[in-house]
Amino acid sequence: MLSLIRLPRVFTVHQVPKAFQEDSIISGYRHPRSSATDCVLSLFQLTNETLNIWTHFLPTWYFLWKLLTVVLMQDVWHDAYTWPLLVLLVSCCVYPLASSCAHTFSTMSTSARHICFFFDYGAISLYSLGSAVTYSAYVMPDGWLNSTFHKYFISIAVFNTIISTAMACYSRLGLPFLHYNHDTLKRFPECQSPKLGQLIRILSFAFPYLFDNLPLFYRPPPLCVLVREGCTVNDANALHYRHIALAFLTAFLCATHLPERLAPGRFDFIGHSHQLFHVSGVIGTHFQMQAIEMDMHLRRQWLSERSAPITLSGTFGAAALCVSISLVIIYLFSLCLLRRPTNRKAQCPNGKTRGCSSD
Template identity: 50%
Template sequence: MPAKRVFHEQGILFGYRHPQSSAMACILSLFQMTNETLNIWTHLLPFWFFAWRFVTALYVTDIKNDSYSWPMLVYMCTSCVYPLVSSCAHTFSSMSKNARHICYFLDYGAVNLFSLGSAIAYSAYTFPDALVCTTFHDYYVALAVLNATLSTGLSCYSRFLEIQKPRLCKVIRVLAFAYPYTWDSLPIFYRLFLFSGESAQNEATLYHQKHVIMTLLASFLYSAHLPERLAPGRFDYIGHSHQLFHVCVILATHLQMEAILLDKTLRKEWLLATSKPFSFSQIAGAILLCIIFSLSNIIYFSAALYRTPEPELRKKET
């Protein structure tokens, strides 16, 4: 892929770093104004906030004996992983063309790991009464692992279409993230729009509603390339869609975390009386499978970068 076309974004004209930057130059760019600077900081700063919340939760939890809290700890851990990996991906993405792709392959894997963490927490604390202990509930997390694996593969594959088929690339990538989110959110949609059940009628509902709205806004910004598409060059450094997308995603995660924490606390008695908490092997197995399958996808597509000839070279050969 021609380097310039790989690094340039729609509607963003200026502020690009050198496409062959050193690792040190990439780190120093955190303190320089480029079109990536706020992309980095809008995830790096929230990482420390989520890490503080995770460490605080670890400190007050009897990890060995309180199995009811394990899904929450796993979810909070994955909520730290994805903003950290994303900020690193944006930091080092200008080292080379292939480095850029590999950085975002890892970013996609981290996002899908967070998707699985959300599914585990939803399964443990947020399911509406009518869906608890159903067949759907039994296979919900297993299918979330499959969805995370497929999503990582599809989103990685989409990067190979960026130059020749940019619209198809965008459609595939949006769908790759939309369908795991939709699957994870089915219990929430049932709870919000159909029937929540007596135990799920609590203060968490408002946070779930806000989380859904903020996620939809983030999806719109990601796919629409607004406002920079309407005024190319005006939002190169501050205010372009990816920065706004990052902010919305972080706010959505914060709202989601508050909702899950409320459900965990307010529904504890009912949930413990109605269903069994996750075992360690169930949680560890799901997370381990997701990591193995996602890393396999990332390794496969990273290797494919070096096997695939440049588009210009393919034209000459033809």
């Protein structure tokens, strides 16, 4: 049956607009004015985005299975102790799904590309908050329990995730109405200073991650051995190590664009940094979930006797607030792109128009 389906044509880097070009990726680009059907069909042909999509779409189902397992096997409706884990699992389902959808439909137009990745950034920010909620409930070191830092940990994490979404969206186009509007895309700083845009994007996600993981950085040796006060040492630490190592590997791949930078064109379809970035990120999330679940079970009695009660506002309430504000931010950054300018033709590969409406 697939042989009867005409798959969309792919293009080289010089045949697509600059907004669609990737560093050191030479070929395998989809049409910059693809239809939704073309985008879906491209899942079954080899392009430079195919594995980007599948490396996040398939893990979504694994994380969904983990979520359903917890919901069906534990008394989540009456046991507040499970609520932070549910927040994390929901965010773990959302971020790879949002990423796979963004990579699938990002070639429908220039505006669609930006909006798709705005939602992707919001989903990553939600995952950051999910991590913070579980760390506050299960992972906080013994010596930090009920401290001032612990009391305001989730509030600061909510603030960080909101700033993260806003800065990540800003890194693509700048500020709406000021740097771009519905008539013209000045594309600052991504077009004029692409490295600056990438740096802002990396920092916008790195800072919340580093803050959220402060409890982890204190727990394991050698720092714990040096401080010798309030340490938390258990079997979960080994899994936390793996998660941290993979998180730094993920950041390294995102920042360096290796290995394609060493051999442009050789890794266009298989093995480029974004695919490896997805794989390492998902595996890191897997280890993170295992470590959190182990801490959750090993420390339950100790935490129930000493820690403040887990509340609805500190779990689902914080997540709902983060989602609501992030959606407002995404709407504001997308507003200019949703308005249709007049008398403007879309430019297609090789300078030809494809009979499509403007962005």
